[in-house]
Amino acid sequence: MVRILLVDDEPSILSVLSSLLKKQGFDTQPALGAEKALACLRDESFDLMITDIRMQPINGLELLKKSKAMHPSMAVIMITAYGSVESAVEAMKVGAFDYVTKPFKVDELMITVQRALEYRRALSENQELKAQLQARYGFENVVAESPAMRKICNMIERVAPTDQTVLIGGESGVGKEVIAKAIHAHSARTQKNFVPINCAALPEPLLESELFGHVKGSFTGASSDKEGLFETAAGGTIFLDEIGSMSLNLQGKLLRVLQEKEIRRVGGTKQISVDARVLAASNENLEEMMVAGTFREDLYYRLSVIPLVIPPLRERPEDILPLVFHFIRLVSGNRAVMPEIAAEAQMALESYRWPGNVRELENAVRHACTFADDGKIQLDDLPARMLTNVDVKPATSERSPSGDLIGNHQGQSLKGFLREMEKSFITHSILQHGGDKEAAAKSLKVSLATLYRKLPDPEL
């Protein structure tokens, strides 16, 4: 039952208010003056407080401030005498929900009470929802709406607190580094360094000295001792990106470091113990490399204690629009108005294959936000490359079915391929009819309902 605390220093007003609200089915607690009210608030919580402003010795405004400190989510309605609205406005700035002026009409008061309670309900539901989401997918900066990504988030939650080595696989741009950072952020090492190193960016000798450090004079240019990244990452996490490009020689040295948890700086003799958690990523197929003899089997098994493979974006279309909105938010910052996306542009975004995955999508959103006029992203604000992709010819065209149309879909299931083709074809037809879905449905010889059902997003 909804509990309402009534505060006034006039007993007659208290009893009128109390009987009015009781008649409406509320449970009321009258308090004669602010001190009594504060005593009640110390003992229990209420959904709503209705208080007079002018009271002695503690006035309504003081009471409001103190009660908000104790119960921030309690709604508060102020009652003010006609002509002293200023203090009521002041009260709203401090967090009162609304005010009513005396003498008040019963209807007016009831409507305000209902609104205050609805607001409070929405607020607490929202907070609960947020807390639930945080608990389930407590990963800021990681958009994960698709079942596949949610599964990955669940796995991260479980592996992050351990010190296990994780090998993250997936095509370029799928978010391997994002996932590595999330693992670090959810581990006990979060206060220490997250140290990423791209193993493909440096030639072998330099990479070795980057990773393990070197001593003065160990090679030309080594003018002083230098700490390696394994040492920088002590107590934290080192992220070995593009591990597949590491030479066999260095792979052997890395394996020893992983086994012995000790490094030796280049040119040095001292063994230095290191406590860095190792995460590695590769967009190459390490199993194939193992078979070909270019990646050490023993290192592979050391690294892939826990393997995480992030699927390409085209296999998790549920993530596309949430990612688009995520990047729009990032691009537009705190700008009050976020650009909208025209339905055709949304369709194009959803039916595109995203060979460059999330990175390509991020660039497309930046491109679109730059060119969008009037706060709306239209189809032609998207990068031209995407628009040519939307323009997929129907299967009856002169284009050979064994051409690049098929080549782009290697490895995809028949069902997935057909669904994608269907989506592209429908999008194409809608575009050709200038966005008129009814006309498009007619030309496709399907009902409008079928067309909506088959659209990437039934909302469109």
Ligand SMILES: Nc1ncnc2c1ncn2[C@@H]1O[C@H](COP(=O)(O)OP(=O)(O)OP(=O)(O)O)[C@@H](O)[C@H]1O
């Ligand atoms: N799930 C996601 N939520 C939010 N942003 C993401 C997500 N996945 C990727 N991104 C963003 O996309 C971009 C590319 O991600 P990232 O650098 O992690 O990819 P990668 O797999 O490491 O790519 P590469 O193989 O090319 O190194 C980054 O800007 C990253 O912030």
Ligand SMILES: [Mg+2]
């Ligand atoms: Mg990367």
